[in-house]
Amino acid sequence: MITAGIDVGSVSTKVVFLQEDEIYYLVRPTGWSPREAGLNTYQELLQQTGIGDSEVAYRVGTGYGRISLGFIDKAVTEIHCHARGANYLVSGGGLVIDIGGQDSKAILMNDQGKVLDFAMNDKCAAGTGRFLQVMAAALGVDVSQLAELAKDRQPLEINSMCTVFAESEVISLLAKGADKQDIIAGIHRSVARRVWGMASRFGPAKQILFTGGVAKNQDVRNRLAIEAGAPVVAPELGQLAGALGAALHARDVAKKDFV
Amino acid sequence: MITAGIDVGSVSTKVVFLQEDEIYYLVRPTGWSPREAGLNTYQELLQQTGIGDSEVAYRVGTGYGRISLGFIDKAVTEIHCHARGANYLVSGGGLVIDIGGQDSKAILMNDQGKVLDFAMNDKCAAGTGRFLQVMAAALGVDVSQLAELAKDRQPLEINSMCTVFAESEVISLLAKGADKQDIIAGIHRSVARRVWGMASRFGPAKQILFTGGVAKNQDVRNRLAIEAGAPVVAPELGQLAGALGAALHARDVAKKDFV
Numbered sequence: 001m002i003t004a005g006i007d008v009g010s011v012s013t014k015v016v017f018l019q020e021d022e023i024y025y026l027v028r029p030t031g032w033s034p035r036e037a038g039l040n041t042y043q044e045l046l047q048q049t050g051i052g053d054s055e056v057a058y059r060v061g062t063g064y065g066r067i068s069l070g071f072i073d074k075a076v077t078e079i080h081c082h083a084r085g086a087n088y089l090v091s092g093g094g095l096v097i098d099i100g101g102q103d104s105k106a107i108l109m110n111d112q113g114k115v116l117d118f119a120m121n122d123k124c125a126a127g128t129g130r131f132l133q134v135m136a137a138a139l140g141v142d143v144s145q146l147a148e149l150a151k152d153r154q155p156l157e158i159n160s161m162c163t164v165f166a167e168s169e170v171i172s173l174l175a176k177g178a179d180k181q182d183i184i185a186g187i188h189r190s191v192a193r194r195v196w197g198m199a200s201r202f203g204p205a206k207q208i209l210f211t212g213g214v215a216k217n218q219d220v221r222n223r224l225a226i227e228a229g230a231p232v233v234a235p236e237l238g239q240l241a242g243a244l245g246a247a248l249h250a251r252d253v254a255k256k257d258f259v
Numbered sequence: 260m261i262t263a264g265i266d267v268g269s270v271s272t273k274v275v276f277l278q279e280d281e282i283y284y285l286v287r288p289t290g291w292s293p294r295e296a297g298l299n300t301y302q303e304l305l306q307q308t309g310i311g312d313s314e315v316a317y318r319v320g321t322g323y324g325r326i327s328l329g330f331i332d333k334a335v336t337e338i339h340c341h342a343r344g345a346n347y348l349v350s351g352g353g354l355v356i357d358i359g360g361q362d363s364k365a366i367l368m369n370d371q372g373k374v375l376d377f378a379m380n381d382k383c384a385a386g387t388g389r390f391l392q393v394m395a396a397a398l399g400v401d402v403s404q405l406a407e408l409a410k411d412r413q414p415l416e417i418n419s420m421c422t423v424f425a426e427s428e429v430i431s432l433l434a435k436g437a438d439k440q441d442i443i444a445g446i447h448r449s450v451a452r453r454v455w456g457m458a459s460r461f462g463p464a465k466q467i468l469f470t471g472g473v474a475k476n477q478d479v480r481n482r483l484a485i486e487a488g489a490p491v492v493a494p495e496l497g498q499l500a501g502a503l504g505a506a507l508h509a510r511d512v513a514k515k516d517f518v
């Protein structure tokens with residue numbers, strides 16, 4: 001049986017096809033239209049895999065753009081899908097910290113991966129991928145270079161949590177001749193502090209899983225571990241957690257229907 | 260007797276000399292060094308007025324840069340100075356709403372102008388002059404043009420409170436061909452909403468005084484009155500409220516010393 005999970009985030013759209021333990025996936029920028037991004041990414045993955053739409057037993061949408069998707073069978077909240085997907089990637093429950101392009105969340109699960117509590121920030125750019133984007137632009141580097149540049153550097157103090165005020169601080173540090181790579185380390189620490197400030201009330205947890213686009217940044221991961229005072233595991237396919245959880249949910253529903 | 264008030268704000272430095280009912284003043288950008296800005300502006304006003312430093316009986320510093328001033332006799336918190344100055348400009352107490360370059364505050368006074376309670380935001384750029392600056396840059400206009408451009412326009416909806424996310428909304432509205440002037444009206448309403456969200460718990464007040472650099476923007480003033488559902492008075496010298504209050508405080512101290 002094949003099921004689909006479509007996670008339309010503010011920045012990127014993730015589609016997962018699940019067939020037994022086989023995961024097919026595709027990530028594309030969301031762009032201006034969540035509706036089109038969801039549909040196009042879904043269709044592109046059908047083409048890439050050679051799977052026909054009629055072979056997909058059930059489609060679950062999630063993420064902020066889920067409501068605008070016309071072709072799905074059901075929409076499920078991202079917190080639920082996210083926990084489900086993360087617990088599939090690394091079983092045993094614990095705390096999921098997700099930093100996406102424009103939001104961040106912390107989800108506490110029991111040992112079976114059931115959601116016990118959560119906190120979310122989608123109102124303030126600080127502590128999200130957007131913060132990193134603004135800072136990278138101010139420093140004239142690409143977001144993808146940040147982790148490498150900050151590696152083993154001494155983080156400089158950035159006092160403002162606010163993206164706008166922190167950007168001014170960064171520009172002022174540069175003007176004073178501060179080392180760019182130490183500034184980036186400071187930026188990473190700022191993100192880690194902000195997000196851990198939201199997540200810490202759920203700690204100490206059995207294990208900490210780090211997902212979302214920003215989890216690919218190894219230096220943010222290290223800074224988060226320092227803030228948390230505990231190891232942080234970033235599963236390989238962590239960016240897919242939401243879409244994967246949606247596909248798992250879709251499988252549950254489809255199986256019930258087939259009984 | 261002549262006394263001086265020096266208000267070193269994050270964006271502009273205001274110095275007031277008070278001689279009986281006569282007010283001499285000077286406003287200069289704070290720039291990188293609050294210490295220098297305070298001293299230089301003070302000395303420039305001495306020169307302009309022909310007053311000698313030894314003729315100044317007492318000097319009170321206020322604003323975020325007050326701690327770095329070496330030449331003052333005393334530092335007083337901006338909330339205290341602000342209320343004092345606002346109540347001197349428009350007597351009778353009430354609620355002072357101040358929007359400065361990088362912060363905003365709401366101060367509730369009794370009928371004699373004594374501070375009863377206050378709220379302050381200096382952590383988030385939204386609802387401060389900085390928000391307007393970022394938006395003006397995104398729109399390619401000068402902050403000083405905003406009020407005129409927004410006059411009598413229909414505010415467009417801006418959903419995000421966050422400066423960073425609102426900036427993206429503004430750029431997206433422009434790309435969709437929305438009217439620039441209606442966008443600016445929407446930006447002004449956003450500032451008014453954010454600040455009234457902080458101040459509303461002190462209302463309804465006997466009167467609402469609007470001070471700080473942003474109070475010079477007539478359209479923000481109108482939008483604030485709409486949000487508050489009450490008239491908003493912006494005294495002519497409202498930007499000087501803090502420095503004026505500091506000079507009044509200095510006069511009290513100096514008079515005591517001379518008894």
Ligand code: SF4
Nearest residue numbers: 124162163383421422
């Ligand atoms: S603190 Fe800064 S980044 Fe956060 S909401 Fe305010 S303006 Fe946006």
